[in-house]
Amino acid sequence: MANKGIKRTAEFYERLQKYILTPAQLKDNGFPEFVPGEPDTVTMKKSDTFLQNQxxxxxxxxxxxxxxxxxxxxxxxxxxxxxxxxxxxxxxxxxxxxxxxxxxxxxxxxxxxxDNKFTDVHGYVCTTEGTGVEEEPGVYALDCEMVFTTAGSELAKVTVVDQDLKVVYDKVVKPGNRVINHNTRFSGLTEKDLRGVTTSLQDVQDDLLRLFNDKTILVGHSLEHDFLVLKLVHRTVVDTSVVFPHRLGRPYKKGLKKLCEDYLGKRIQNKVGGHDSAEDASACMELMQKKVRMSSCY
Ligand SMILES: [Zn+2]
Ligand SMILES: [Zn+2]
Structure with missing residues (x-):
């Protein structure tokens, strides 16, 4: 059984290869990358909203x-x-x-x-090289929830699911600054959820660097936003907002909710209490599984 599982993971990993963002796509989609010669500083393409709002x-x-x-x-x-x-x-x-x-x-x-997502360019970590050939880099989907603090938008929850949609990591995170709005409608988080939480962004970074290596395929929807709040540089990315583009092209993007209705015949993000990061991460994984199945039919 275990062997079968490994084979299945390896197959999915191979079939996702053609959807991995190129360095140019990573840059164009606003993913953070280290400034050459400055290991503690990242740069990223600024969003139009950020530029207009300056x-x-x-x-x-x-x-x-x-x-x-x-x-x-x-x-x-x-x-x-x-x-x-x-x-x-x-x-x-x-x-x-x-x-x-x-x-x-x-x-x-x-x-x-x-604005802190684009101006706070320090404190980033980077996934490191896998150590052995026997080590499976794996395929995971990731989704973060953010709250608004005095510093701007900060990480408040991160969820990772594996290929079988099993939640392998799920942490509520204490933001580094005072929360001014819980963004509940989107984050699904309330003041109560964050009460007593001590997990810091650095704790999460440490955990994720143990879970992923640089070859791990991370799947998500507009993952650049997640990486900016996680302060993570990772270059093996499959992004459903790129794989399933808007018919009008960029800068338009199809929302994850719409993609799920169109391709999975499934309604998500309907909960009154806000979005659910496990549901969103699973939806991205399912979309890619569907895409791989669809493309193998031709
Ligand atoms: Zn306002
Ligand atoms: Zn309105």
Whole structure:
């Protein structure tokens, strides 16, 4: 049985090879990479939102939800009225379905920002070379949940599933800074979930470096965001947002929820309590299994 399992993993690993992002694709999709000659500094392509939101005043930020500019010292005094999701080219908002440019349907206590994903370029770790030939690099799917803190967007949960959709790693993480918004609608996390948690980002980095080596195929949806909050450099990536592109091409991306409906006939992200990282990671793994099966039919 064990041999059969190893053979199956090796087969899947081989068949995923053609979907592994090239160095150019990693760069174009915003994955972090070390600056040559500076082992403690990474660089990444900045997102359009980040570039549009940049403020010349260092005490000012642009809210990633309502797009208003505000002074950090005033945050919490002004409420944040926004919609869920995004609205491209005057289309209704992807999350709540409200008309573009209409008054926000959700009111939050404060504004939130995530420029730290692009400006905090230190503290990264990198997967290392596998040690022996007998060691299976493996295929895993990964998904992180983030919360908003005084520093920006930070890791609050990470889940890894294996090829059999079994959860092999699942940790709630204590963010490095004070949480200002739990982002529950997306993270599925509440204040209660983080209470008493002591696992740090560094603990998670150590664990993941033991679980993966540089040949491990990591599967996920827009994994660059996960790597930015995990502060992880890894170059063997299969990204479902690239494998299943939007019909209009970049910068448009199909959401994971839509991909699951289209290709797996399955509804995900329906929970009232927010997204579930195990569900999202499993969905990515299932999508790639489906893709591999579909491509072997031709
Ligand atoms: Zn709305
Ligand atoms: Zn806001």
């Amino acid at each position: 403020c010349s005043n260092p005490n000012e930020r642009t809210c990633v939800r309502c797009a208003n500019r505000f002074l950090i010292s005033n945050n919490g005094k002004i409420r944040c009225q926004h919609h869920w999701g995004r609205s491209f080219r005057n289309q209704p908002f992807s999350g709540c379905g409200c008309r573009s440019r209409s008054k926000g349907c959700v009111i939050a206590e404060c504004h939130v920002y995530e």
